[in-house]
Every structure is written in structure tokens, then in C-alpha cells.
Amino acid sequence: xxxxxxxxxxxxxxxxxxxxxxxxxxxxxxxxxxxxxxxxxxxxxxxxxxxxxxxxxxxxxxxxxxxxxxxxxxxxxxxxxxxxxxxxxxxxxxxxxxxxxxxxxxxxxxxxxxxxxxxxxxxxxxxxxxxxxxxxxxxxxxxxxxxxxxxxxxxxxxxxxxxxxxxxxxxxxxxxxxxxxxxxxxxxxxxxxxxxxxxxxxxxxxxxxxxxxxxxxxxxxxxxxxxxxxxxxxxxxxxxxxxxxxxxxxxxxxxxxxxxxxxxxxxxxxxxxxxxxxxxxxxxxxxxxxxxxxxxxxxxxxxxxxxxxxxxxxxxxxxxx
Amino acid sequence: xxxxxxxxxxxxxxxxxxxxxxxxxxxxxxxxxxxxxxxxxxxxxxxxxxxxxxxxxxxxxxxxxxxxxxxxxxxxxxxxxxxxxxxxxxxxxxxxxxxxxxxxxxxxxxxxxxxxxxxxxxxxxxxxxxxxxxxxxxxxxxxxxxxxxxxxxxxxxxxxxx
Numbered sequence: 001x002x003x004x005x006x007x008x009x010x011x012x013x014x015x016x017x018x019x020x021x022x023x024x025x026x027x028x029x030x031x032x033x034x035x036x037x038x039x040x041x042x043x044x045x046x047x048x049x050x051x052x053x054x055x056x057x058x059x060x061x062x063x064x065x066x067x068x069x070x071x072x073x074x075x076x077x078x079x080x081x082x083x084x085x086x087x088x089x090x091x092x093x094x095x096x097x098x099x100x101x102x103x104x105x106x107x108x109x110x111x112x113x114x115x116x117x118x119x120x121x122x123x124x125x126x127x128x129x130x131x132x133x134x135x136x137x138x139x140x141x142x143x144x145x146x147x148x149x150x151x152x153x154x155x156x157x158x159x160x161x162x163x164x165x166x167x168x169x170x171x172x173x174x175x176x177x178x179x180x181x182x183x184x185x186x187x188x189x190x191x192x193x194x195x196x197x198x199x200x201x202x203x204x205x206x207x208x209x210x211x212x213x214x215x216x217x218x219x220x221x222x223x224x225x226x227x228x229x230x231x232x233x234x235x236x237x238x239x240x241x242x243x244x245x246x247x248x249x250x251x252x253x254x255x256x257x258x259x260x261x262x263x264x265x266x267x268x269x270x271x272x273x274x275x276x277x278x279x280x281x282x283x284x285x286x287x288x289x290x291x292x293x294x295x296x297x298x299x300x301x302x303x304x305x306x307x308x309x310x311x312x313x314x315x316x317x318x319x320x321x
Numbered sequence: 322x323x324x325x326x327x328x329x330x331x332x333x334x335x336x337x338x339x340x341x342x343x344x345x346x347x348x349x350x351x352x353x354x355x356x357x358x359x360x361x362x363x364x365x366x367x368x369x370x371x372x373x374x375x376x377x378x379x380x381x382x383x384x385x386x387x388x389x390x391x392x393x394x395x396x397x398x399x400x401x402x403x404x405x406x407x408x409x410x411x412x413x414x415x416x417x418x419x420x421x422x423x424x425x426x427x428x429x430x431x432x433x434x435x436x437x438x439x440x441x442x443x444x445x446x447x448x449x450x451x452x453x454x455x456x457x458x459x460x461x462x463x464x465x466x467x468x469x470x471x472x473x474x475x476x477x478x479x480x481x482x483x
Binding site: 011013016017020021023024027028029030055056058059060062063065066067069070071072073074075076077078080081082084085271272274275276277278279314315317319 | 389390393394396397398400401402405411415419422423425426427429430435436438439442443444445446447448449450451452453458459460461466469470473474476477480481483
């Protein structure tokens with residue numbers, strides 16, 4: 001957690017990956033004697049391997065250092081602390097930064113600074129509205145980070161709804177994401193950062209898409225596109241979901257997989273909601289209120305052959321009943 | 322290093338106010354401001370003074386995150402301890418050691434996806450084998466193995482910056 005942790009020389013990535021593989025096997029609960037011999041051979045054949053192994057053992061040492069009586073309460077403590085930290089981060093007390101202390105000097109500066117200085121953001125479960133000077137209006141959905149620089153809006157995380165100005169000659173607004181730029185003609189549209197791609201859904205009007213590494217294209221009313229750096233793919237999203245329903249505080253789905261429905265609901269609440277493989281494929285149609293995710297989960301439990309169990313306040317599991 | 326002293330004189334009040342908004346604890350904010358300047362004094366490379374407040378914020382932010390994490394873990398531990406109704410209360414020293422360890426673990430797991438976090442803690446704290454973890458989470462054995470690898474790699478990168 002101090003600068004000192006980075007004094008150690010860098011190790012070869014391939015060796016770290018190999019060592020990780022060994023450790024995964026070692027802790028499986030079904031390790032064999034021959035595995036242990038092979039691991040010993042791997043370690044002794046190269047001092048660099050042994051060095052990485054010792055670092056992994058130092059990490060393991062943190063867990064082993066807990067007295068057996070403490071381990072029982074460690075999980076509950078960490079869940080509780082994590083939830084509190086998550087909420088605090090969401091409330092922007094920490095400036096949105098999800099940084100390990102050790103990374104503070106390790107090249108995370110720009111990332112941290114970006115979050116710290118973001119112009120607008122919402123916490124999990126929160127919404128917000130921004131009026132740009134030119135008359136355009138932006139609404140932020142849950143867990144969203146946005147920077148505004150005159151008429152260029154940069155979506156860093158989450159989801160926004162944009163309505164362009166309605167005047168005779170509105171100022172052009174451009175929204176940039178990690179995957180490209182989006183320039184609307186008079187339009188109402190949604191942009192959501194999915195990590196590997198940006199999803200554009202046009203509710204009204206048209207939007208020109210300029211992916212970072214591919215040709216320009218125009219999206220029209222009731223179309224949804226997945227935009228990654230190199231590809232533009234039409235997404236039949238409107239068939240299974242009303243993408244703008246969150247503006248009214250609702251989730252509206254039609255024959256959508258339960259796993260996907262729950263993933264949508266989980267965006268609005270801190271903590272993990274996990275759907276087991278045997279339940280994830282069930283088809284769901286319905287309207288759910290986003291201001292009480294627990295009520296939405298109860299409604300799912302009442303209408304589908306599933307059971308919903310809160311294992312900890314932080315972890316809920318939905319399985320086939 | 323005169324630069325740091327200059328920074329201290331001009332920006333200490335502002336930095337304390339900035340920290341106070343974040344850590345919600347006046348003494349804590351003053352201590353953290355002090356730590357920030359100490360940290361700067363120990364830096365090898367000269368302080369960039371072109372944007373002193375941006376620079377101070379950056380340093381102070383990391384310290385504030387550690388401070389809040391420590392406080393939240395400590396509170397959580399004491400609350401859980403009280404609710405467990407344990408027969409023997411650990412000594413103050415034992416409690417401090419446990420809190421230190423839990424803070425290190427929490428910092429190390431920061432940013433790890435929730436399912437991998439849950440699986441990793443079941444393995445390391447509850448001593449469950451992968452098969453039991455897979456059952457409890459309702460996922461396949463290979464998913465648990467993948468999560469374990471991801472968790473270990475995550476911890477390594479947080480701890481060793483790689």
C-alpha cells in the first residue's frame with residue numbers, strides 16, 4: 001500500500017501466468033502428489049519462476065495470517081466493508097476511483113485523475129439531467145460518468161439519453177466514447193458503454209456513427225447498433241427491450257432471457273445478483289420498477305419457477321426452483 | 322526542497338478543506354494533508370509546481386482512499402465481531418493485527434469482479450474446494466477455475482504493479 005511495493009523488479013508475464021495456473025491447481029481441493037512433484041520441478045528449474053512463486057505465496061500469506069477464528073468473521077467483515085466502500089465510491093466521496101492503494105504511484109495517475117475530475121456522474125441507482133448551453137439536454141442513467149467540453153460530450157462509463165436542441169439552427173453536439181464519435185442530426189437517442197462496444201439506440205431522428213477504426217454510417221429511428229472500434233453491427237435490441245424505459249423509471253422486456261433481465265436490474269443496485277446456468281435461459285416478459293430492485297426480484301420469483309436467495313447483502317442468487 | 326515548503330504555505334488550507342469533504346472527519350483531513358506534504362518531501366523527482374493543486378489532489382487522493390478503506394474495514398470488523406457473540410474477545414493488539422490484514426486484503430481485491438471475489442474468498446477464507454464453490458454459486462467447475470486465475474492475477478497486479 002506504499003510506494004515500496006514497486007521496488008521489486010518486473011517479472012515475465014508468461015511466468016506470472018504459469019505460476020497462477022499452478023496456484024489455481026494447488027488450491028482446487030483435489031490436488032495429487034504428482035502435481036506437487038511437477039510444481040516443485042517447475043519452481044526449481046528457474047530462479048525467476050521461484051521468485052514469482054514467492055510473491056504469490058506472500059499474497060497467500062495474508063489469508064493464512066488470519067487466525068482460524070477470525071476467518072469465520074473475515075468474510076462477513078469484507079462483505080460489509082466492501083459494500084460501504086462501494087456506496088461511498090458511488091456517492092463520489094472517493095471521487096469514483098476504484099484504485100488499489102498500491103497502484104497510486106504505479107501508472108494509474110491518469111485513470112484516477114480522470115475519474116476524480118469527471119464533470120458529471122451518477123451513483124448506482126441514481127439519475128441526473130444536464131442542460132447544455134446550446135439547448136441540448138442529456139440525462140444520465142445509473143452509474144455513469146460524463147465529461148463535457150463545450151459541444152463535445154465524452155461518455156466515460158454508463159448510459160446517457162440525448163435530446164438535441166429544438167431551435168431553427170441548433171448547435172451541433174458530438175458524443176465521444178471509447179469506440180467512436182456520434183453526431184446527431186435533430187434526434188433523440190441513447191448511448192451505452194458496454195465495455196467492449198458502445199450501443200447506440202435511436203428513438204427519433206438520425207445519428208451519424210464514426211467508429212475509431214472503420215467507415216462512417218448513419219443510424220435511423222428505432223435502430224440499435226453495436227459500435228466497436230472496427231465493427232458496426234445492427235442489434236435487434238428493440239425486439240426484446242424498450243431501451244428508453246429507464247427514463248420513466250421502468251424496465252420493459254419482451255421474451256428476454258432471465259439472465260439478461262437480471263443483468264439489467266443489477267445495474268441499479270449495489271451488489272451482485274447471480275443467476276445460475278439452469279435458470280438463466282428462462283424467457284421473461286414484463287414491466288419492472290427500477291426504484292426497488294428487491295420488489296422486481298420478488299415479482300420474478302412469483303412469476304417464474306425460480307427461487308431468489310440473499311446469501312449476503314452483497315450477493316443474491318437466483319436458481320431454478 | 323523549497324518547492325514543497327512553498328506549496329505547503331500556499332495550499333495547506335485549501336487541501337485540508339478538500340480532504341474534509343472526502344473523508345468527513347476534521348482531524349483525519351488535517352493528518353492526511355500533513356501526510357501528503359511528507360510524501361512530497363520524500364519524492365525523489367522534483368515536485369511539479371505548474372499545477373500545484375492538481376498535483377496535491379493526486380497525492381492526497383490516494384492517501385484518502387487508504388484512510389477511508391481502513392476506517393470502513395475497522396468499523397465493519399467491530400460490528401461483525403459484536404454480532405458474532407464470540408466467547409473470547411480478542412485483545413486490542415490481536416484486533417489491530419486482524420484489521421491490518423483485512424485492509425490489505427480489501428485493497429488487494431479492489432476492482433475484482435463480484436463473482437470472482439466471492440469465489441476467491443470462499444476458497445481462501447472458508448477453505449472450500451472448487452467443486453463446492455461451483456455448487457454454491459451455481460456455475461461450472463471451469464468457471465470457478467477461471468475466476469480463481471483471474472483473482473490471483475488481479476491480486477498480483479495490485480500488489481506488484483504488473
